[in-house]
Structure formats: structure tokens, C-alpha cells
Amino acid sequence: MINLNLKAKDANTYDAIVIGSGISGGWAAKELCEKGLKVIMLERGRQLEHVKDYTTANKDPWDVTHRGRLTNDQKKEHPYLIRERVYNEFNESYWLKDTDSPYKEEKRFDWTRPDIVGGRSIMWGRGSLRMGEMDFEANAKEGIGIDWPIRYKDLAPWYDHVEAFAGISGQAEGLAQVPDGVFQxxxxxxCFEKEVKKRIEKAFPARRMTMFRTANLTQPIGDRGSCQYRDKCARGCPFGAYFSTQSSTLPAAVKxxxxxxxxxxIVNAIIYDKDKGLATGxxxxxxxxxxxxxxxARIIFLNASALGSTFLLLNSVSERFPNGLGNDNGILGHYLMDHHFHAGASGISEEFQDKYYYGKRPAGFFIPRFRNIGGDKQPYLRGFQYTGYSSRTDWARGIAELGVGAAFKDYISEPGPWQMGLMGFGECLPYYENQVSLDHSIQDAWGQPVLKFNCEFKENEKLMRKHMDGDAAAMLEAAGLKNVTPFNRDSYPGMAIHEMGTARMGKDPKTSILNEWxxxxxxxxxxxxxxxxxxxxACQNPSLTYMALTARAADHAVKELKKMNI
Structure with a gap:
């Protein structure tokens, strides 16, 4: 039973409320605090202090009870989350229990939900790519969905702003489809990747293989150290070597x-005053x-993740907004998108057998989008990019041999051949039918309704996937790899953990929830x-765009406050 606290509101009044402490919430708090506002950040998850609470950050598999694997009880508490490789014994305590907060699937959707301060900024993949002008123009040019209310030039200076603070390592390439930025x-x-790069670019001059642009420092920034090449990022980095709320934006806001x-x-709803025409808390x-x-507060920044924010808007019903805050047009929750992946190819090489590599690099390489640009025309709209990684096979390859004796020990003690994989990340078009809504027939542990998903990839994405595996195989073969094997496994919405689009920006209040700010x-x-x-x-990893949009919006919000417009 929920107990109401009816004490006077004055003690709980701030200039701004930030809901959520993940990547965008951290940026909102930092920018608003640095502009002089008194801010309260509300986070449903537990406290996770930088360094101190990264209790498994320096542990090896043999240092934890189950060698990194999950118990049957842990799996029972997370029936949805166990689908995802990001959930393991090393960070098991970071995640919300599905049994406390279930959701309903009319069609499968994999929703990964953290339960800590910092949100998914602790466990994210750190891919940090800009969207380009072609991405902001595509809807209008192709008659898909609605037009973005902004263009690349509106966001470019804010990309600069967040990249310089976050620390993005990468290589400038001069490509319009993935604009260059402020890079470390x-x-x-x-050595193997360098040779593959030469061969792919010789065989396919319109394609570029370059190091992934990632929020891992290669040079220190302030108290944050450079990457130690441990590849244990998803546990929390005690060196502050990758961008997270705890390492970066939260200390700046606290300062x-x-x-x-x-x-x-747990923020349950936004309070709206119909006489003022504004939210009040x-x-x-x-x-x-x-x-x-x-x-x-006078302003509210909603940064609970795409689906968490949509839940709050839908759940914020009032006389003025019976279908959810801002939902006069009925499209809130529609146009749900995620990238589709799990299509590509892999192969091996017997070259460079006398070469190895240093450490465990936490970032691979990528091949930016090359389809439906530069005169290329395909039977589907938009395109995809590839992420890739290489390594030498290790001792595990010997298990199937069931060998014994000195010869077997020597065999598995030596590194095996080089292997490389390419996996595509494809753009998903915005479809009205792809929707998330409230289901009041089920309640979570706090008496709230749950989200219901009805979302799928459609024909355009399916056509694109035929190129995602075929193009990958062709490039690896051109690079001289052997035993090249295409793969095109199941990819369901939510798997890429890039959910977006349910409260979209637009020029017209009849067709969008948000304006250009x-x-x-x-x-x-x-x-x-x-x-x-x-x-x-687009097909780029979207988190950098969230950062830039947040910093831009915070700047606008403070200016509007000073003008007494909000």
C-alpha cells in the first residue's frame, strides 16, 4: 500500500528536476548546475559510488564464486535480461529485477534496465558517432515519417562541446555519412587489421575501415586516466578511463x-497545472x-531512457491530458525504433603467425555506411555500418579435441590462427505500428502499470540484412581470409540496446511530441x-547524439528561464 506524504512542498522545491542519471541525465545535471540552477537528480536505482562500489572491477573469473556465470535463482529473477550477454556475475547487482518490474510482449522486445545511479552509462558499449546531414534530411527527402526540426549545423557545435569533455578517441576520415569530431x-x-584494411579499401575504394570512435580515453583528462586495455568496462572503470556519469558528468555537477x-x-508521474499551462513537479x-x-521545479528534464521516459509521459494523466502528458495527437509511444544486427561474416587467416597484440583493447574497428550513398542505389532505404574485431584463437579451441599429454598441452599453450568478424548495425525506419503502451492489467512491485510492446522489424530491414551478411563475406574474402562464414541470426527489437523514437521531435504539434528544443x-x-x-x-550508435541534444536543450532552457518564458 502506498503512503502519501502531504507535507508542504516548499522543502522539496528546486530550479530543475532531472529524472534519470544515465548518459543524458548526467549531462542535463552537469549543464544545468554549471549554469547556476539548483538541481535535484531523481534516480530509481541504488547509489553506486565511483571506484568504491566497482567491487568486481579488478577480479578474474577464478576470483568470483561462479566464474562469471549466473545462478538459476538469478536467472529466475531476470527472465528477460538473461537473453542479453551484458548480464553476468560480474555486474549482476547492477540490474533491475524483471520479477519486480515485468513487462508484456505482444511481440518480443528485449529491454535491458539498470538499477543503479549512472544507469547504462556504466555498461554501455561506448560507441560515439555523430549523425550526419544525410541522416537529418532523410525523412523529408524520402517521405518517411516526419522531418527532423533541426539539421546537422544546429547540433555540430554541441557535438564539439560534449566530445571535448567526454573524451572520444578516433580517427578523422572526412566522410559525410559519419562526420569527424573532436578526437583524442x-x-x-x-598488424592483421592493418593489412585487412589495405586489402578491403583496395578492393572496394568507396569503403573505409577505421578505428571505432569510442568514449575511452587514450590521453588523461583531469583526474581521469587513460585506458588500461583491460576490457572490463561493464563492471565500472576505477581509472575513469571511459565516459560515464560517475567518472565525468556527476563530479562536474557535484563540484x-x-x-x-x-x-x-521511482518517479511515478509528472504533475501538470492546467491554469499555468506548465508542469510543476x-x-x-x-x-x-x-x-x-x-x-x-520550474523545469523538468526527462532522461529516464526512451522507454522509461515514455512510461512517465503516458502515466502522467490529468484532466488536461487524459492520454498522457503532451499526448494530444495520440502518437506518444508510437514509432519505436532500435537498430537491427546479428548479421555479418567471420573468417580466419594463417598469416602473421609470428605476431600477437598487446592487452585487451576495449574497442574494435568499424566500416561506416556505404550503401545508398555516393550513387549506390539499393532496393531498400537507408543503410548499415559494420563493427569488427580480430584476435588469435586461444586455448579453448582445444577442448573439442579431448586431448591429453604434453603434445596437447603444448598445442593449446600456443595461440591459434587469426580470426576476424564483421557485424552490421542497420537502420530501422520509423513505423507507427511499432508501439509501446501501458498495460494496467499487470502491476510492478510499486503498484504501477507496466509497458506492453508491439514492435518488429519489417520488409525494409529484412532486405537490408541480405546485404549485411553478403557484403561482410565479400570484404573478408577480398582481404584473403579463409573459411569465411556468413551469419544472419535472429535480431529482435531491443537487442541492440538502442531503443528510441517514442516521443519524437518535429515541427508540427499534430505529428510530434517535442519541438526543435x-x-x-x-x-x-x-x-x-x-x-x-x-x-x-540512422545507423550510428546514438548516445553521442543524446549528449549533444541534452547540452543544447539545457542551454536553451536556462535562456528561456531568464526571459521568464517558462
Missing amino acids: PPMEMN TGNLTLRPDS VKVIDKHSKQVTEYH NQVHTAKNVFVTDGACMTSS
Whole structure:
């Protein structure tokens, strides 16, 4: 039973409320605090202190009870999450229990939900790519969905801003489809990758193989050290060598003296005042006591992740908004997108047998999009990029041999042949039918309705996938690899963990939820700057775009506050 706290609101009043502490929430808090606002950050997850609480960051498999594997009880508590490789014994305590907060699938959707301060900024893959002008123009040119209300030039200076602070390592390539940015030196390709790069680019001059642009430092920034090549990032980095809320934006916000962080706080709804035409605060359920408290502010930044933010908007019903805050047009929750992947190819090489590599590089290489650009025309719209990695096979290859004796020991003690894989990440078009909605027939542990998913990849994505595996195989064969094997495994929405699009930006309040500044059209002091705001998905990893949109929106919000417009 939820207990109401009816005490006066004055003690819980701030200039701004930030809901969520992940990648975009951290940026919102930093930017607003540095501009002088008193900010409360509300996070449903538990506290996770930088360095101190990364308890498995330096452990090897033999240092933990189950060698990194999950127990049957842990699997039972996470019936959806066990589908994802990101969930393991090393970070098991970082995730929300599916049994506490279930969701409903009319069609399969893999939703990964953290339960910590910092959110998925602790476990993300750190791919940091800009969207280009062709991405912002594509909807309008092709008559798909609605037009973005901004263009690349509007976001370019904010990309610069967030890249310089976050620290992005990468190589400038001069490609319009993935614009260059403010880079630290790239990580180095190994000898095998350098040779493959030469051969692919010779065979396919329009294609480029370059180091992945990643939020891992190759040079220190302030108190943050450079990457140690341990590849244990998803446990939390005690060196601060990759961008996360804990290593980067949270310390900056705390330094101002303007931030109040309140973990274990489940935001249930946004409070709207129809007379003022503005939101005035939020209702928060304490995770443990289930007591409800109200917090009030002049502006609200909604950064609970695309699906968490959509839940809050849908659940924020009032006389003015019976279908959810800002949902006059009925499209809130529609146009759900995610990248599709699990299609590509792999192969091996007997070359460079006298060569090895140093450390465990946490980033691979990538091949930017080359389809449907530069005169290339395909029977599908948009395109895909590849991420790739290489290594030498290890001792595990010997298990199937069931060998014994000195010869077998010597065999598995030596590295095997080089192997390389390419996996495509393809753009998903925005479809009205791809939807998330509230289901009141099921409640979570705090008495709230749950989300229901009805989302699938359609014909355009299926056609694209035929090229994703075929092109990968052709490039590896051209590079001289052997035993090249294409793969095209199941890919369901949510698997790529790039969900977006359910409260999209647009020019017209009749067809969008947010304006060009990420404000809710009909509640201008509510800003949504996480993945929910995306009007199309492109094929690039989207987190850098969320960062830039958040910094831009925070700058606009403070200017509008000073003008007394919100």
C-alpha cells in the first residue's frame, strides 16, 4: 500500500528536476548546475559510488564464486535480461529485477534496465558517432515519417562541446555519412587489421575501415586516466578511463554545489497545472518505504531512457491530458525504433603467425555506411555500418579435441590462427505500428502499470540484412581470409540496446511530441532529451547524439528561464 506524504512542498522545491542519471541525465545535471540552477537528480536505482562500489572491477573469473556465470535463482529473477550477454556475475547487482518490474510482449522486445545511479552509462558499449546531414534530411527527402526540426549545423557545435569533455578517441576520415569530431588519438589497429584494411579499401575504394570512435580515453583528462586495455568496462572503470556519469558528468555537477542526488526514487508521474499551462513537479515513490513525495521545479528534464521516459509521459494523466502528458495527437509511444544486427561474416587467416597484440583493447574497428550513398542505389532505404574485431584463437579451441599429454598441452599453450568478424548495425525506419503502451492489467512491485510492446522489424530491414551478411563475406574474402562464414541470426527489437523514437521531435504539434528544443509542445517546461526524442534512428550508435541534444536543450532552457518564458 502506498503512503502519501502531504507535507508542504516548499522543502522539496528546486530550479530543475532531472529524472534519470544515465548518459543524458548526467549531462542535463552537469549543464544545468554549471549554469547556476539548483538541481535535484531523481534516480530509481541504488547509489553506486565511483571506484568504491566497482567491487568486481579488478577480479578474474577464478576470483568470483561462479566464474562469471549466473545462478538459476538469478536467472529466475531476470527472465528477460538473461537473453542479453551484458548480464553476468560480474555486474549482476547492477540490474533491475524483471520479477519486480515485468513487462508484456505482444511481440518480443528485449529491454535491458539498470538499477543503479549512472544507469547504462556504466555498461554501455561506448560507441560515439555523430549523425550526419544525410541522416537529418532523410525523412523529408524520402517521405518517411516526419522531418527532423533541426539539421546537422544546429547540433555540430554541441557535438564539439560534449566530445571535448567526454573524451572520444578516433580517427578523422572526412566522410559525410559519419562526420569527424573532436578526437583524442585513436587506439591502434594490430598488424592483421592493418593489412585487412589495405586489402578491403583496395578492393572496394568507396569503403573505409577505421578505428571505432569510442568514449575511452587514450590521453588523461583531469583526474581521469587513460585506458588500461583491460576490457572490463561493464563492471565500472576505477581509472575513469571511459565516459560515464560517475567518472565525468556527476563530479562536474557535484563540484558546483548545486546538485542534490536522490537515489532509490521511482518517479511515478509528472504533475501538470492546467491554469499555468506548465508542469510543476513530480510524484516520487520511495523504492523501499513506498511512500510518495512530491518535488517541484520550474523545469523538468526527462532522461529516464526512451522507454522509461515514455512510461512517465503516458502515466502522467490529468484532466488536461487524459492520454498522457503532451499526448494530444495520440502518437506518444508510437514509432519505436532500435537498430537491427546479428548479421555479418567471420573468417580466419594463417598469416602473421609470428605476431600477437598487446592487452585487451576495449574497442574494435568499424566500416561506416556505404550503401545508398555516393550513387549506390539499393532496393531498400537507408543503410548499415559494420563493427569488427580480430584476435588469435586461444586455448579453448582445444577442448573439442579431448586431448591429453604434453603434445596437447603444448598445442593449446600456443595461440591459434587469426580470426576476424564483421557485424552490421542497420537502420530501422520509423513505423507507427511499432508501439509501446501501458498495460494496467499487470502491476510492478510499486503498484504501477507496466509497458506492453508491439514492435518488429519489417520488409525494409529484412532486405537490408541480405546485404549485411553478403557484403561482410565479400570484404573478408577480398582481404584473403579463409573459411569465411556468413551469419544472419535472429535480431529482435531491443537487442541492440538502442531503443528510441517514442516521443519524437518535429515541427508540427499534430505529428510530434517535442519541438526543435526538445520541449513538449504543450508543456514547454518539460524537456525530453534521451532516445525517446529521436525522429529517425540512422545507423550510428546514438548516445553521442543524446549528449549533444541534452547540452543544447539545457542551454536553451536556462535562456528561456531568464526571459521568464517558462
